[in-house]
Amino acid sequence: MKTSGIKDHRQIGQELDLFSFHEYAPGAIFWHPKGWIIYRTLQEFLRNTTLLEGYLEISTPVLIKTGIFKKSGHLEHFRENMFNFQIEDQAYSLKPMNCPESAIVYGSQIRSYIDLPIKLSEYGILHRNELTGVLGGAFRVRQFTIDDAHLFVRPDQIGKEISKLLRLVIEVYKSLGFKPRFYLATRPDKAMGDVKTWKEAEKDLEIALKNAKVNFGIKHKDGAFYGPKIDIHIKDSHGRDWQLATIQLDFQIPQKMEIFYVDKDGKKKQPVMIHCGITGSIERFIGILLEHTQGNLPFWLSPVQISILPITERQNREARKIYEKLLKSGIRAEFDNRGKTLQSKIRDATLQKVPYMGIIGDKEIGSESISVRTREGKDLGLIKIPEFLKKLKEEIDKKI
Ligand SMILES: [Zn+2]
CATH class of the missing domain: 3.30.930.10 (Bira Bifunctional Protein; Domain 2)
Structure with missing residues (x-):
């Protein structure tokens, strides 16, 4: 033990x-x-x-x-x-x-x-x-x-x-x-x-x-x-x-x-x-x-399931749209538009044991995608928004 x-x-x-x-x-x-x-x-x-x-x-x-x-x-x-x-x-x-x-x-x-x-x-x-x-x-x-x-x-x-x-x-x-x-x-x-x-x-x-x-x-x-x-x-x-x-x-x-x-x-x-x-x-x-x-609850049970992190203030408007889309789809998202660096936003979300972080920069907005990172620090790369939503819903259904 x-x-x-x-x-x-x-x-x-x-x-x-x-x-x-x-x-x-x-x-x-x-x-x-x-x-x-x-x-x-x-x-x-x-x-x-x-x-x-x-x-x-x-x-x-x-x-x-x-x-x-x-x-x-x-x-x-x-x-x-x-x-x-x-x-x-x-x-x-x-x-x-x-x-x-x-x-x-x-x-x-x-x-x-x-x-x-x-x-x-x-x-x-x-x-x-x-x-x-x-x-x-x-x-x-x-x-x-x-x-x-x-x-x-x-x-x-x-x-x-x-x-x-x-x-x-x-x-x-x-x-x-x-x-x-x-x-x-x-x-x-x-x-x-x-x-x-x-x-x-x-x-x-x-x-x-x-x-x-x-x-x-x-x-x-x-x-x-x-x-x-x-x-x-x-x-x-x-x-x-x-x-x-x-x-x-x-x-x-x-x-x-x-x-x-x-x-x-x-x-x-x-x-x-x-x-x-x-x-x-x-x-x-x-x-x-x-x-x-140790606080790393499964995705379906996590109080905040994803934190949306715009890289700079320039992406705030588009990032908010994605955040609202997630909320409307029943995902417990939070929007971190504090004027902090991306690194410190990632650190805070990781400490709060948020399963996913969705990073939004110019590249992501241009391709209607989201860069996804896990609380374990794994980079899942660029994922199209509808595809990502489907993945999240599957995780909720399967109780992952
Ligand atoms: Zn009884």
Whole structure:
């Protein structure tokens, strides 16, 4: 493992003007414009990928009566990690997880066995109490967002849906340059529910992992108190191991939240709930990605994708036209018309980790082209504008 010389995501965030922290809000991130572009672009990618898999997005309250977590069983196990307070003699909490609220949306109407699986996704803002002493950048925060999904399935659909989820996770990670590793986490000593249901659920997960043809390890007694899970890890470019996604089977919340579907025989039955967050916390994931790439984010995720650099003021007018053309084509371009030398503009764009620099001089204007240079210092030469636009769009589509 080579960790010396690795920049921390807080340092990268500051150098690239992505986000900051302030003593007024310990454990919460102030996103700056460029950082927020990364956040939204990543979220949009996750949203589009899950929509294709039949997920429906919801949004539920952040401030909610504590009673819901008493009903779901979370309060008993999770009280110290929650922000709880009184409003007008009523106990309220900031939600530490989205699960019980998803169950409320599911339970808002009568569901039939043919409606299942129902897959609800949510980018819910969560709060969990951590001591200020252990807060650290985007990795230990009090406020964060999970790219959460709750699948409500019939027991006979568990295997198939877990397999689909595994494929989805592998595909998303591949687009982000990571190869996932899988672990099956089994029944802890302090588990809720009967042993037989646990064993069946562990078997379901094991079969799904085998069907997905992935190698996996076992984490003995490391399941959540309400069901077994599959933990998904990655290794970053510095050889460090991170646990990101979790696929969690749950037989308890459906029971506690009293949700059901009407089966073929007309009887009310309990759905099984599957919890899944692909990146885990979006904030933490961006932190990991920044350290993994040391700020050299892939083109599609870079807040500024190209910097247009006129060589002298004489080219400003034509260079601006090219800049506007790129913006209209959906490319995140910036226009550097400061009266600095070309060398210093290139140095600044390189330090800001802008993937491409488009240099515009008389030669370029005469040939309706652009001289392209990469942040790695590679000279791609003179490229016609339409051809260059096509190349950029391909890079966005292929997530390069
Ligand atoms: Zn959940």
